[in-house]
Amino acid sequence: MMSTRALGLGPSLRKAAFSPKILRNQVAFRTAIQRRSVQLNSVPASSSVGILNKQRLLRPSSPHFTIYQPQLTWIASIFNRATGGALSALLYGFSLAYLVAPGTFDSAHIIEFVAGLPDVVKYAGKALLALPFTFHSFNGLRHLAWDSGKFLSLKGVYGTGYAVLGATAVSTIALVLM
Known part of the structure; x- marks a missing residue:
């Protein structure tokens, strides 16, 4: 059984238990009195779409490209998805042709x-x-190793990432020179 100390509830429970009853009632009364009034306006369906589009323009985009430093892990993930899509499109396109x-x-x-x-x-x-074939193949082997529970530490993830890049470079050069 977990104690209040382990859950971090000790100070809150002590404060609630030992504060005077009149003070507890005043806090409850103040929070009940302070309410914001919300205005509701009926708008036609055509203008509601315009309002939503204006709100969407003001929303920030996903911050990963703007605030995070590029890392091997997410660059490899994006490239793996792109190479998989490109290879699939090439295979289906040639098959249909x-x-x-x-x-x-x-x-x-x-x-x-x-x-x-x-x-x-x-x-x-x-x-x-x-290049896409070798990268996608070696990165697929990397993911199979992860699925078996290997190389899941930060050092292992970066080590296998650099190994995939090295194997991709060597095998791409070897295939091009064949």
């Missing part, structure tokens, strides 16, 4: 098209495909 026009998007035509490109475009394209 292959279903619509299988003669145009078969392997022979794609290899012929890529062979005709300049080397700079080939390397840039390989880098644009390899």
Whole structure:
């Protein structure tokens, strides 16, 4: 059983128990008297939308970009979501294109098209495909390690974050130079 000291209620309970009854009644009376009057106005539905839009413009935006220092953890999280979305969109886009026009998007035509490109475009394209794929793959392994209860300390989280970045850089360069 928890004591009032453990809960932090000791001073409040002592103050309430030992204050004179007349003083307790005056505090209750004062709080009952002081009330704010709230004015209600009926407005048509069209103007209520305008009022809400004006209020939304005055609200602050989410503060994480404006007040917090960028950290490896949230930058990696954002990049992981972006690479997952981009890779999914690429897979679904290519799959739908292959279903619509299988003669145009078969392997022979794609290899012929890529062979005709300049080397700079080939390397840039390989880098644009390899970077998100390798980062998302290694970060997925990092998340699997977290799910198994490993590397959950602050040191472990940053260590695995830098390991993911290093493995991503090395494997992206290796895939581009293949």
